[in-house]
Amino acid sequence: xxxxxxxxxxxxxxxxxxxxxxxxxxxxxxxxxxxxxxxxxxxxxxxxxxxxxxxxxxxxxxxxxxxxxxxxxxxxxxxxxxxxxxxxxxxxxxxxxxxxxxxxxxxxxxxxxxxxxxxxxxxxxxxxxxxxxxxxxxxxxxxxxxxxxxxxxxxxxxxxxxxxxxxxxxxxxxxxxxxxxxxxxxxxxxxxxxxxxxxxxxxxxxxxxxxxxxxxxxxxxxxxxxxxxxxxxxxxxxxxxxxxxxxxxxxxxxxxxxxxxxxxxxxxxxxxxxxxxxxxxxxxxxxxxxxxxxxxxxxxxxxxxxxxxxxxxxxxxxxxxxxxxxxxxxxxxxxxxxxxxxxxxxxxxxxxxxxxxxxxxxxxxxxxxxxxxxxxxxxxxxxxxxxxxxxxxxxxxxxxxxxxxxxxxxxxxxxxxxxxxxxxxxxxxxxxxxxxxxxxxxxxxxxxxxxxxxxxxxxxxxxxxxxxxxxxxxxxx
Amino acid sequence: xxxxxxxxxxxxxxxxxxxxxxxxxxxxxxxxxxxxxxxxxxxxxxxxxxxxxxxxxxxxxxxxxxxxxxxxxxxxxxxxxxxxxxxxxxxxxxxxxxxxxxxxxxxxxxxxxxxxxxxxxxxxxxxxxxxxxxxxxxxxxxxxxxxxxxxxxxxxxxxxxxxxxxxxxxxxxxxxxxxxxxxxxxxxxxxxxxxxxxxxxxxxxxxxxxxxxxxxxxxxxxxxxxxxxxxxxxxxxxxxxxxxxxxxxxxxxxxxxxxxxxxxxxxxxxxxxxxxxxxxxxxxxxxxxxxxxxxxxxxxxxxxxxxxxxxxxxxxxxxxxxxxxxxxxxxxxxxxxxxxxxxxxxxxxxxxxxxxxxxxxxxxxxxxxxxxxxxxxxxxxxx
Numbered sequence: 001x002x003x004x005x006x007x008x009x010x011x012x013x014x015x016x017x018x019x020x021x022x023x024x025x026x027x028x029x030x031x032x033x034x035x036x037x038x039x040x041x042x043x044x045x046x047x048x049x050x051x052x053x054x055x056x057x058x059x060x061x062x063x064x065x066x067x068x069x070x071x072x073x074x075x076x077x078x079x080x081x082x083x084x085x086x087x088x089x090x091x092x093x094x095x096x097x098x099x100x101x102x103x104x105x106x107x108x109x110x111x112x113x114x115x116x117x118x119x120x121x122x123x124x125x126x127x128x129x130x131x132x133x134x135x136x137x138x139x140x141x142x143x144x145x146x147x148x149x150x151x152x153x154x155x156x157x158x159x160x161x162x163x164x165x166x167x168x169x170x171x172x173x174x175x176x177x178x179x180x181x182x183x184x185x186x187x188x189x190x191x192x193x194x195x196x197x198x199x200x201x202x203x204x205x206x207x208x209x210x211x212x213x214x215x216x217x218x219x220x221x222x223x224x225x226x227x228x229x230x231x232x233x234x235x236x237x238x239x240x241x242x243x244x245x246x247x248x249x250x251x252x253x254x255x256x257x258x259x260x261x262x263x264x265x266x267x268x269x270x271x272x273x274x275x276x277x278x279x280x281x282x283x284x285x286x287x288x289x290x291x292x293x294x295x296x297x298x299x300x301x302x303x304x305x306x307x308x309x310x311x312x313x314x315x316x317x318x319x320x321x322x323x324x325x326x327x328x329x330x331x332x333x334x335x336x337x338x339x340x341x342x343x344x345x346x347x348x349x350x351x352x353x354x355x356x357x358x359x360x361x362x363x364x365x366x367x368x369x370x371x372x373x374x375x376x377x378x379x380x381x382x383x384x385x386x387x388x389x390x391x392x393x394x395x396x397x398x399x400x401x402x403x404x405x406x407x408x409x410x411x412x413x414x415x416x417x418x419x420x421x422x423x424x425x426x427x428x429x430x431x432x433x434x435x436x437x438x439x440x441x442x443x444x445x446x447x448x449x450x451x452x453x454x455x456x457x458x459x460x461x462x463x464x465x466x467x468x469x470x471x472x473x474x475x476x477x
Numbered sequence: 478x479x480x481x482x483x484x485x486x487x488x489x490x491x492x493x494x495x496x497x498x499x500x501x502x503x504x505x506x507x508x509x510x511x512x513x514x515x516x517x518x519x520x521x522x523x524x525x526x527x528x529x530x531x532x533x534x535x536x537x538x539x540x541x542x543x544x545x546x547x548x549x550x551x552x553x554x555x556x557x558x559x560x561x562x563x564x565x566x567x568x569x570x571x572x573x574x575x576x577x578x579x580x581x582x583x584x585x586x587x588x589x590x591x592x593x594x595x596x597x598x599x600x601x602x603x604x605x606x607x608x609x610x611x612x613x614x615x616x617x618x619x620x621x622x623x624x625x626x627x628x629x630x631x632x633x634x635x636x637x638x639x640x641x642x643x644x645x646x647x648x649x650x651x652x653x654x655x656x657x658x659x660x661x662x663x664x665x666x667x668x669x670x671x672x673x674x675x676x677x678x679x680x681x682x683x684x685x686x687x688x689x690x691x692x693x694x695x696x697x698x699x700x701x702x703x704x705x706x707x708x709x710x711x712x713x714x715x716x717x718x719x720x721x722x723x724x725x726x727x728x729x730x731x732x733x734x735x736x737x738x739x740x741x742x743x744x745x746x747x748x749x750x751x752x753x754x755x756x757x758x759x760x761x762x763x764x765x766x767x768x769x770x771x772x773x774x775x776x777x778x779x780x781x782x783x784x785x786x787x788x789x790x791x792x793x794x795x796x797x798x799x800x801x802x803x804x805x806x807x808x809x810x811x812x813x814x815x816x817x818x819x820x821x822x823x824x825x826x827x828x829x830x831x832x833x834x835x836x837x838x839x840x841x842x843x844x845x846x847x848x849x850x851x852x853x854x855x856x857x858x859x860x
Contacts, residue, residue, distance in 0.1 A: 114675070173591050205627060207624065252552075
């Protein structure tokens with residue numbers, strides 16, 4: 001993975017930069033000693049590491065603006081960081097950058113149940129947003145699997161999804177407004193507690209821009225009343241195709257489950273060995289969750305059962321109570337951990353049209369044999385967002401490279417069948433060089449124009465999202 | 478000009494030597510845009526429809542009615558309930574998918590299912606230089622690169638001419654019911670909407686219409702949709718709880734109540750300026766009271782989206798071609814409480830779109846300069 005050469009002119013001014021930052025922030029908010037900077041050398045894409053020049057941990061929008069103004073005037077690149085849970089390398093530093101971490105900005109600024117929003121500082125973790133309102137019967141819908149740790153800032157940067165977005169949408173559908181600081185240090189207020197934008201939908205393009213347009217310091221988020229209840233059902237099938245058809249039939253029948261999760265045999269076997277959730281051994285397993293009152297849940301499950309029975313499931317298991325519901329989710333929620341027990345793994349995130357599911361799974365199986373690496377598939381079946389986990393051995397020379405090459409082929413396959421490279425993790429550095437597989441040069445150029453407007457000097461997280469050769473002239477200018 | 482396909486449209490834009498006024502079906506044009514007409518009606522037709530994946534791709538010039546009929550045949554629909562504003566704006570013709578997207582036109586279900594932009598998953602467009610650009614795709618979850626789909630939604634043709642659109646769809650529910658109450662004042666009516674939206678009963682519509690709008694008593698209405706038994710259950714729980722003593726209306730009678738709100742029918746054919754305001758729901762009654770107090774006591778109001786979307790009819794202000802359509806009063810009231818206001822129908826010469834704060838206006842101008850460097854696409858319409 002190439003990263004741009006560190007700018008020697010910036011490196012040589014470290015002492016001056018650190019002194020200036022100390023003038024803007026309290027002493028403990030500026031981290032410049034080499035050993036302390038190691039904490040910021042990577043995010044959750046741990047295969048790539050590079051300590052930054054400096055890291056700062058401001059506590060307010062004003063402090064963020066002051067830091068950005070300084071870095072802008074000195075020509076220092078800035079990489080914003082939420083909690084550092086990006087699987088795509090979105091917060092990977094360069095040696096000449098300032099890491100701007102928002103972790104200390106984690107307060108709740110305003111909670112308004114009548115207008116159903118909460119305004120938080122962007123370093124607040126996803127789960128603690130719900131934590132702030134759940135005693136009053138509300139929740140924040142997007143639920144990425146890292147929700148215990150991941151920050152709202154990162155959720156906005158990557159437009160994070162989660163298991164329940166089939167019904168509730170992803171971050172962009174639940175974001176009402178932001179306070180954002182541009183690279184030049186200007187504070188922008190965009191959106192608010194009303195439901196749509198005045199003027200152009202800048203909020204829509206900021207969400208998912210991977211920290212390249214500005215640093216979001218505060219966010220107004222839509223909160224919803226918690227449903228009366230929710231229960232999952234589990235069903236097993238003899239073939240991936242049959243499970244795929246069952247998903248399609250559930251959707252066509254007009255049922256709107258909050259989640260439809262899919263696991264294939266390798267994934268079932270690994271999680272069973274690890275979590276012992278009591279899953280049936282079969283080719284494909286679906287977990288479907290529905291919401292409502294007990295009677296509403298029963299009716300939906302009855303209809304789902306009727307549809308499932310047409311596809312001869314090897315198992316159809318309803319959760320009679322909370323404990324059984326927990327056991328149904330246990331294996332799915334442990335899937336990534338289970339894989340980590342067996343092996344190193346790379347988690348992909350392509351999305352495909354639901355109708356291409358059998359074809360794509362078959363092709364992944366064939367490619368697995370060609371590359372000599374095992375794959376386990378676990379994904380959000382209702383919306384086609386796949387998470388193939390490629391297993392490899394980081395200590396074996398050449399294995400990581402082979403794994404990356406295999407991963408790239410899977411993602412190209414996703415694009416080929418009409419899907420995309422990433423459904424909820426973001427491009428970061430991981431899929432940067434594959435962008436040309438999905439977008440024609442004019443399509444990419446149109447995206448670069450947006451960055452040109454918000455960050456004309458290309459100082460904010462500049463080495464991400466787009467292939468380096470595509471952005472070279474802009475970054476050099 | 479009426480190009481027959483995307484390549485012709487791109488060529489037409491490249492060859493243009495003056496401003497272009499872009500129109501789909503010409504049914505929702507608001508504000509001022511001058512120049513040679515560029516119609517997208519030739520780019521018509523459903524290109525892909527997969528009911529099992531809840532996705533549809535169609536040319537921007539495809540009539541909305543054609544799309545809705547195709548979806549209805551499979552028991553599906555566009556979740557955001559696109560309004561038909563022909564009556565309100567005094568136009569005829571056919572709404573197109575591109576026009577709906579360019580206006581981000583969203584109906585009452587916006588409170589539950591999101592706006593048009595939330596259902597848009599991909600598009601193709603021609604920018605002001607005649608370059609064809611694609612963004613998004615045909616899958617529901619996609620964070621690959623910047624989201625130009627949202628940026629183009631609601632850009633009213635000022636950043637590009639839409640040529641193709643992909644939408645995610647929704648299954649048509651088995652049943653719907655509306656809880657209705659007559660005679661509540663603005664404060665009480667909107668408070669009822671707020672209370673209903675705070676329940677777990679998955680409200681898909683929440684509106685209050687004043688007496689000036691209904692021509693009789695004010696009306697508070699709240700909708701639930703879904704499986705029949707579930708609708709009955711939730712309507713019952715609401716009536717036993719926060720919407721005590723509301724009547725329950727079902728089926729077509731319920732649907733008719735929401736078409737009226739969606740299409741702003743009460744203001745169709747009535748003289749006056751029509752404004753569309755988007756504000757914080759609990760401040761909405763205060764916004765309208767302030768406009769009344771500023772010399773517009775004869776106004777009529779429809780509050781949708783739990784109160785926060787306000788349609789206002791200002792009878793006198795719209796009469797005089799020289800008048801300001803109440804712009805001063807409306808924009809002041811909104812500026813003091815947050816939100817924005819658009820003049821949907823009114824005298825020529827009044828800017829339809831809200832002025833943006835300077836920092837955002839500069840960004841918008843920068844985007845327009847890059848997507849439309851010659852400034853020929855619906856020039857001056859939005860800012």
